[in-house]
Amino acid sequence: MASFPLRVNEKEIGKLLLNLVDHTEVVRDLTFAPDGSLILVSASRDKSLRVWDLKDDGNMMKVLRGHQNWVYSCAFSPDSSMLCSVGASKAVFLWNMDKYTMIRKLEGHHHDVVACDFSPDGALLATASYDTRVYIWDPHTGGILMEFGHLFPPPTPIFAGGANDRWVRSVSFSHDGLHVASLADDKMVRFWRIDEDYPVQVAPLSNGLCCAFSTDGSVLAAGTHDGSVYFWATPRQVPSLQHLCRMSIRRVMPTQEVQELPIPSKVVEFLSYRI
Numbered sequence: 001m002a003s004f005p006l007r008v009n010e011k012e013i014g015k016l017l018l019n020l021v022d023h024t025e026v027v028r029d030l031t032f033a034p035d036g037s038l039i040l041v042s043a044s045r046d047k048s049l050r051v052w053d054l055k056d057d058g059n060m061m062k063v064l065r066g067h068q069n070w071v072y073s074c075a076f077s078p079d080s081s082m083l084c085s086v087g088a089s090k091a092v093f094l095w096n097m098d099k100y101t102m103i104r105k106l107e108g109h110h111h112d113v114v115a116c117d118f119s120p121d122g123a124l125l126a127t128a129s130y131d132t133r134v135y136i137w138d139p140h141t142g143g144i145l146m147e148f149g150h151l152f153p154p155p156t157p158i159f160a161g162g163a164n165d166r167w168v169r170s171v172s173f174s175h176d177g178l179h180v181a182s183l184a185d186d187k188m189v190r191f192w193r194i195d196e197d198y199p200v201q202v203a204p205l206s207n208g209l210c211c212a213f214s215t216d217g218s219v220l221a222a223g224t225h226d227g228s229v230y231f232w233a234t235p236r237q238v239p240s241l242q243h244l245c246r247m248s249i250r251r252v253m254p255t256q257e258v259q260e261l262p263i264p265s266k267v268v269e270f271l272s273y274r275i
Helices: 241-250 255-259 265-271
Strands: 027-032 039-044 048-053 059-065 071-076 082-087 091-096 101-105 113-118 125-129 133-138 143-149 168-173 179-184 188-193 199-204 208-213 219-224 229-233
Touching: 039 071, 039 082, 048 071, 082 113, 082 125, 091 113, 113 168, 125 168, 133 168, 133 179, 179 208, 188 219, 241 265, 255 265
Parallel strands: 027 071, 071 113, 168 208
Antiparallel strands: 027 039, 039 048, 048 059, 071 082, 082 091, 091 101, 113 125, 125 133, 133 143, 168 179, 179 188, 188 199, 208 219, 219 229
C-alpha cells in the first residue's frame, strides 16, 4: 500500500513517496487534518471515505461508510476533531474524527451537495448544492443558520432537485470568518457576508468549478472547467472587536457550552451566530 518513508531530502524531491491503493472508483477530494498530524482523508465515488496516516507509511486507519452514492468533497474542522463529507442524494455527514463515528446527517438540501468548508473558528459549516443554495449550518446542533440563494424566486423542492442552470459548484470561507465565496453555473462568482442574505460583491465567471481564499484573505482564486484560473480582490473589512472576541470564544467552545453560559440571551445569540 505504501512503499517509501515520508521523510524527504533534496535528492528525493520529485520522486514518488507513497502510493495509497484501496479506492475502487475516482477519488474526488483530499483533505489533510490541520493539526499537523499528517492524517489524510480521501473522498471517492466508491461511496466511502478513507483515513490514511502518512506518518505510518501511509497505512489506512479507517474506512468511513454511510454515503449511499458518490462522495464529492470533505473538509476538516479547524481543530481536526470533526470531518464533514458531502455527496450525491442530498448527503451532508458529520464525523467524529477521534472515534471515527458518524455524529449526524444534516437534512435540508434538495439535490447533490458538492462542496463544504468550515469557518475559521469551527462554529459554522458552509455547504454548496446543485439545488441553487449555500447553507450555513451550526455543526454542533445540525441547524441551518443562513441560506444564500442563487436563483430568485427560490425554486420549489421539485425544481431544485433537477437541472436549473444555477447549480452551485463551490464554496469557501474567508479567513476573517466574515465572508463566504460561491461559484454557480449562472456564470457568476459571489461574495457574501455571514450576516447578510444578499451578495456584497459579484463578478462574472464562466465554467467555474472551484475556489479558495488566499491565506491573508485578500485574493480569491477560482478554477474553471476549461483549465483557467482567475483571481479577484476580495471585499475588505476590518473585523469588529465583537466578532474577533466571538471567534476566539468559539474556537474552544461548542454551541452547547455557549448556551449554558450565565450571560444575557442576546450575547448567547451573538456567540451562536444567530444575530
